[in-house]
Amino acid sequence: MKFLKALLLLFVFQLHAQQGGMWIPSLLKGMNEKEMKNLGMKMSISDIYDVNKSSLKDAIPQFNGGCTSEVISPKGLLLTNHHCGFDEIQSHSSVEHDYITNGFWAYKMEDELPNPNLEVTFIVRIEDVTSKVLEGVSALGTEADKQKKIIDNISALTKSLPKESWQENKIRTFFEGNQYMLFVTESYPDVRLVGAPPSSIGKFGSDTDNWVWPRHTGDFSLFRIYADKNNRPAPYSKENVPYTPKHFLPISLDGVSEDDFTLVFGYPGRTSEYLPAVAVEQIVNELNPAKIEIRDKALKVQDGFMRKDNAIKIQYASKYAGIANYWKKWIGETQGLKKSDAINIKKKQEVLFQQRVNLMGKQAEYGNLLTDFDKYYKEIAPYALSRDYFIEVVLRNTELLNVAYKMYQLEQIKSTKGEQAFTDRKNNLVNGLNDFYKDFNAAVDEKVFEQLIDLYITKVPKEMIPTSLLNANSAELTSSLYKNSKLTSYNGTKELLTGDTQTILANLNNDRGFQLVKTIAEKYVKDVAPKYDEINLKIQALQRTYMKAQLELNQGQRIFPDANSTLRVTYGKVKGYEPKDATIYKPFTYLEGVMEKYVPGDYEFDVPEKLIDLYNKKDYGPYGVSGKMPLCFIGTNHTTGGNSGSPAIDAKGNLIGLNFDRVWEGTMSDIYYDPAICRNIMVDIRYVLFIIDKYANAKNLINELKITHPKGKKSK
Numbered sequence: 001m002k003f004l005k006a007l008l009l010l011f012v013f014q015l016h017a018q019q020g021g022m023w024i025p026s027l028l029k030g031m032n033e034k035e036m037k038n039l040g041m042k043m044s045i046s047d048i049y050d051v052n053k054s055s056l057k058d059a060i061p062q063f064n065g066g067c068t069s070e071v072i073s074p075k076g077l078l079l080t081n082h083h084c085g086f087d088e089i090q091s092h093s094s095v096e097h098d099y100i101t102n103g104f105w106a107y108k109m110e111d112e113l114p115n116p117n118l119e120v121t122f123i124v125r126i127e128d129v130t131s132k133v134l135e136g137v138s139a140l141g142t143e144a145d146k147q148k149k150i151i152d153n154i155s156a157l158t159k160s161l162p163k164e165s166w167q168e169n170k171i172r173t174f175f176e177g178n179q180y181m182l183f184v185t186e187s188y189p190d191v192r193l194v195g196a197p198p199s200s201i202g203k204f205g206s207d208t209d210n211w212v213w214p215r216h217t218g219d220f221s222l223f224r225i226y227a228d229k230n231n232r233p234a235p236y237s238k239e240n241v242p243y244t245p246k247h248f249l250p251i252s253l254d255g256v257s258e259d260d261f262t263l264v265f266g267y268p269g270r271t272s273e274y275l276p277a278v279a280v281e282q283i284v285n286e287l288n289p290a291k292i293e294i295r296d297k298a299l300k301v302q303d304g305f306m307r308k309d310n311a312i313k314i315q316y317a318s319k320y321a322g323i324a325n326y327w328k329k330w331i332g333e334t335q336g337l338k339k340s341d342a343i344n345i346k347k348k349q350e351v352l353f354q355q356r357v358n359l360m361g362k363q364a365e366y367g368n369l370l371t372d373f374d375k376y377y378k379e380i381a382p383y384a385l386s387r388d389y390f391i392e393v394v395l396r397n398t399e400l401l402n403v404a405y406k407m408y409q410l411e412q413i414k415s416t417k418g419e420q421a422f423t424d425r426k427n428n429l430v431n432g433l434n435d436f437y438k439d440f441n442a443a444v445d446e447k448v449f450e451q452l453i454d455l456y457i458t459k460v461p462k463e464m465i466p467t468s469l470l471n472a473n474s475a476e477l478t479s480s481l482y483k484n485s486k487l488t489s490y491n492g493t494k495e496l497l498t499g500d501t502q503t504i505l506a507n508l509n510n511d512r513g514f515q516l517v518k519t520i521a522e523k524y525v526k527d528v529a530p531k532y533d534e535i536n537l538k539i540q541a542l543q544r545t546y547m548k549a550q551l552e553l554n555q556g557q558r559i560f561p562d563a564n565s566t567l568r569v570t571y572g573k574v575k576g577y578e579p580k581d582a583t584i585y586k587p588f589t590y591l592e593g594v595m596e597k598y599v600p601g602d603y604e605f606d607v608p609e610k611l612i613d614l615y616n617k618k619d620y621g622p623y624g625v626s627g628k629m630p631l632c633f634i635g636t637n638h639t640t641g642g643n644s645g646s647p648a649i650d651a652k653g654n655l656i657g658l659n660f661d662r663v664w665e666g667t668m669s670d671i672y673y674d675p676a677i678c679r680n681i682m683v684d685i686r687y688v689l690f691i692i693d694k695y696a697n698a699k700n701l702i703n704e705l706k707i708t709h710p711k712g713k714k715s716k
Contacts, residue, residue, distance in 0.1 A: 020673035025049035040261035058246035068266030073704035076243030080645035082202030085221035174561035195222035252654035254711035266646030268563035277346035295327035336668030404517035437490035485513030572636030591629035657682035
């Protein structure tokens, strides 16, 4: 029995070390509360989440479905990242009003700018509805039937469970389908732009500094929520008034010190923390290297053109950044998984898991899980690789192929949904592709295609590519395609889409670009996707059972659900780290670092003249400390995409920073969290206030805020 207890403790400890985790805020009582208190938290759990009185969760809405934001004033003032609000900043910009370059500040509420397609969503309450969702499921035989029953149950419950008329019920799955939670939400569609620094502050460092520490980016923007006279959600109207929040975050001017408690509240997107070792091994050794190589070749081609031609640089700057973002992330993720020895650690955990299954007499339920994982991941490997090549080459990184695939989908719509659906989609394409072709350069794309189609021909398993490509010469194929396809220009594409349905389909099937994509897509749809989906369904079922085993064999222990864009809490400390031998990173950066990186006129590292002047004068107001202006800091909080814009909150519930990124060495935290090197990056709230106050002179916004000194000290 002593051996069993020691084994249990070792397994649970290794499963997830303290400080990692993305926790459901309604379930923090008990172990999480104790951990948080041990880390220095002074709040109660009801201060974080409470249904009957205001709490932190009432100040943390999801921002437009993909980021997080926080209410920071009694008048509905909203803080999020600059990159989260960038589309709105860009949409309001023009040659006369270049808010991207110069920034935007509303000095009175009448100047705040409406955004027709922007909304924020608050969580009203969270309830466990697992038993209701799974009612009648266990009696069904096949995995497909079970999934259909679950979907039907969720649909019925979403409609029938109680809520107010202006609210919405949303049911989300946790622990791979072992738990289901109801989220009652309120969405406010009238959200107006209030303030944004120039991109030279809000995006300082841009692609070069992305995923990197030390960081010096003032990544923030300001919006305001408006409501009707009853404080309820309402579409934009001049009659609407600033939203009165149930709770807003007071702001601490006392700053942070190393080892201070930090709580990050937000809507993390997707993680896969409980993958078996064989899956992580496949990611590290096969899938990530393939995707990295594809994007590396595309980026090198684009970079070569951008360096020689400023017009191309403007056309491709945003696209280049988009490709580079996950290219850089996958590199860091792979390096981090190797550095932390994640695969071997997971293998050791699995040995303990198997021993525990045997000791607990659970061989019948869970004894074959690991061998089945090995079997199915081996089976899915060539299909998963082919799928990634198809997505990366055809859908994401070669623009002509991407357009051609849209035409292929158009043809499929005619077959599956009929004439009217075909016409509607065709009209949408004609209208929508105009903007696409404004930033399309056939010469650039031709060179990208030549590089990537060569990878597709040589790296995809032979049985999974069309016969016509098996011995194709990539250079000859490229030349023929870009000389003969009309998809290389907007006028050519419009010409293909002109006429009645029969004419359009005939035109498309005579086009070289369409022919190539149709050949590739039909092979993929016939020989890759069905088999991938079939095996993946089995893996999903195994993963659900594996997760059930973890929960059953570790009741009351430290296991958190993977992220799924629902409201979560992650807690940790302000902490530096050592990314490699003889390298130590401190947890803080300062405005001085901006000036060290400053390159006049550079699109990534230019600095506004006024900011230089404030720096030279050391005119930091109440936000500086000992003649220095704090800028960013890092912590051990477990974050991912979706946590962009999340508030960093101190031990007493005050706002101390704004989450916006992770360090490169720790990007593997989506798969394996290692507290030694996983760090999230936050803008110090004092720098945000400094920019609003001293740089923008937006005293009207500063006056709305509740400024506190929880440590009892004053800034100098």
